Amino acid sequence: MVKRDLLLLLFLFLCVSAFAFVYYFLKERKKEKLIRLFGTVGAVVSCGVFLYLAVFARSAHEVGTELIPFWSYKASVSQYYALDVFLQIVENVGIFVPIGFLLPFLFGKKSSAKTVIPTAFLLSLFAEVSQLVFSLGVCETDDLINNTLGAVVGYGLYS
Secondary structure (H helix, E strand, C coil), X not given: CHHHHHHHHHHHHHHHHHHHHHHHHHHHCCCHHHHHXXXXXXXXXXXXXXXXXXXXXXXXXXXXXXXXXXXXXXXXHHCCCHHHHHHHHHHHHHCCHHHHHHHHHHHHHHCCHHHHHHHHHHHHHHHHHHHHHCCCCEEEHHHHHHHHHHHHHHXXXXX
8 A cells, every 4th residue: 555655745746846847937938728738638637637537447445434633643653553644645635736837827816815715626526525425435524624735736826
């Protein structure tokens, strides 16, 4: 489990780095249409990858709900499986960094934190409710919090 988590974190880091590099490379050359196309395609792909990982790639081996906010933060420092929980927090934040960075391209000039962050929250909520309804994982408030935090970080990198 830990090896898979570390590979996913490495992949997320490389994706964010590549998105940021291409964005700033194109921005420096004033290629506005390419930036818009790159961002739109990236946002759609990022949202698709998230939905695949959060809903469609799940099996029914771990099903339930965890509605106590911030339980994972406490568990990440006090439980015997603290590393697994910590990596899960980092993954949930990390997977939404590209989404927060790229969603502004979908909204164009109307893009702001007031549009990007609620959209990211709703995308995360959709995934969590889908996990609950279709019994495909654990529906957690911490996932909503962490995903939204990742979108805030991504939007901060964008702006």
